[in-house]
Amino acid sequence: MFIGQIGSTAILAAGDSADSSGFSAGSLLIPAAGVVLLIVGLVLRNRSKTAPAATADSDKIPTEAPTSGLPKHTGTIVAVAGVLVLALGLVAGLTKSGTISTKDPELAVGNCVSATDYRGAQVGKIKPTACDDTAAVYELAAAPKNGATCPDGKLRDANYFVLTNGNSSLCFAPNVKVGNCYAMQPGVNQIAPADCATKSTPTAVIAQIAARFEGSTDANQCAMPDGAVVTPQPARVVCWQPVAASAG
Numbered sequence: 001m002f003i004g005q006i007g008s009t010a011i012l013a014a015g016d017s018a019d020s021s022g023f024s025a026g027s028l029l030i031p032a033a034g035v036v037l038l039i040v041g042l043v044l045r046n047r048s049k050t051a052p053a054a055t056a057d058s059d060k061i062p063t064e065a066p067t068s069g070l071p072k073h074t075g076t077i078v079a080v081a082g083v084l085v086l087a088l089g090l091v092a093g094l095t096k097s098g099t100i101s102t103k104d105p106e107l108a109v110g111n112c113v114s115a116t117d118y119r120g121a122q123v124g125k126i127k128p129t130a131c132d133d134t135a136a137v138y139e140l141a142a143a144p145k146n147g148a149t150c151p152d153g154k155l156r157d158a159n160y161f162v163l164t165n166g167n168s169s170l171c172f173a174p175n176v177k178v179g180n181c182y183a184m185q186p187g188v189n190q191i192a193p194a195d196c197a198t199k200s201t202p203t204a205v206i207a208q209i210a211a212r213f214e215g216s217t218d219a220n221q222c223a224m225p226d227g228a229v230v231t232p233q234p235a236r237v238v239c240w241q242p243v244a245a246s247a248g
Contacts (some may be wrong), residue, residue, distance in 0.1 A: 085206065109143065112136035112175050115192040118161070131175055137191050138172035141233050145169075151233035159231050161189050173231040176239050181208045181243055196243055213241040 107113065111128035114135040118126075129136040138161055142151050150160045150171035160171040174191065176182060183194035183204045200206045213221050215235050219228035222239035229238045 021063045107140055107170075109140050111140050113138045113140065113172065115190065118163070118172070119190065127168075134177060134180065134193055138192065139173055139234070140144040140170060141168070141231060142171040144171065152231065159229050161191075173234060173236055174229060176209045176212065176238060178209050178212050182205055200243075206243050207240045209238065209242045210241040211237075213237040213239075 036132050045120050090123060100217050107126045107128050107138050112133070112135070113126055114129045114132035115137050116135070117129065118138050131139060141160060144150065145168055147167060147180075150158045150162060150169070155162055155169060156233070158171065160173060162172070163170045176191075181194045181196035181198070182191045182196070183206055184191050185204055186202075194204075194206050196204050196206070196208060207227075210224070211222060213236065217230050217232055217235055219225045219237060221237055224230040224239065224241055227240040230236070230241065
């Protein structure tokens with residue numbers, strides 16, 4: 001068949017989880033500091049109100065300083081500072097949450113990916129492309145974990161385009177259009193849309209889609225069964241053929 005052996009591509013699987021974990025811990029520090037300041041301020045204010053006052057006799061001095069030597073309004077100032085810090089922390093947390101919620105949608109089984117995004121793939125950072133877009137030549141069929149295989153029981157030499165870091169993998173079925181042509185590099189598990197007038201070279205083979213059958217795994221439906229790519233999930237047969245030489 002025309003599809004070559006898979007190539008292993010390193011995927012940064014921990015990038016997004018590390019960012020969100022950092023936010024979870026960091027977002028609590030500012031509000032916590034605000035709460036502490038608020039409590040300290042209230043305690044100081046309470047001590048100021050309950051401390052012994054000076055006697056009417058001007059020759060006598062109170063036996064205890066009202067607030068352990070602190071200025072009179074220290075408690076109020078600290079409490080107000082605590083409220084401000086708490087408010088800033090909550091606003092920052094809401095802003096960060098809004099940023100996370102508006103990030104690119106995560107790739108899910110059934111989504112398609114362009115050749116460009118596939119080449120620069122990172123887990124959590126592959127944006128889906130509409131499957132009817134001619135640039136979207138890959139359809140995510142499965143995302144096995146813990147070293148599990150693609151739906152055809154393989155990772156290497158699979159009938160899927162596979163990205164893996166050894167633990168997490170992404171198995172893509174070809175999402176190609178009948179009559180269109182695609183460029184493939186021998187030994188590299190990638191395809192890209194190509195002009196059918198482009199000639200094949202030793203480093204890039206141009207092939208054309210003769211037929212595509214959904215809901216089937218019978219390669220004999222293709223005029224050239226040896227050129228068929230069959231995937232069990234989604235059940236699909238893609239018939240590849242060499243580009244016919246133009247007349248003249």
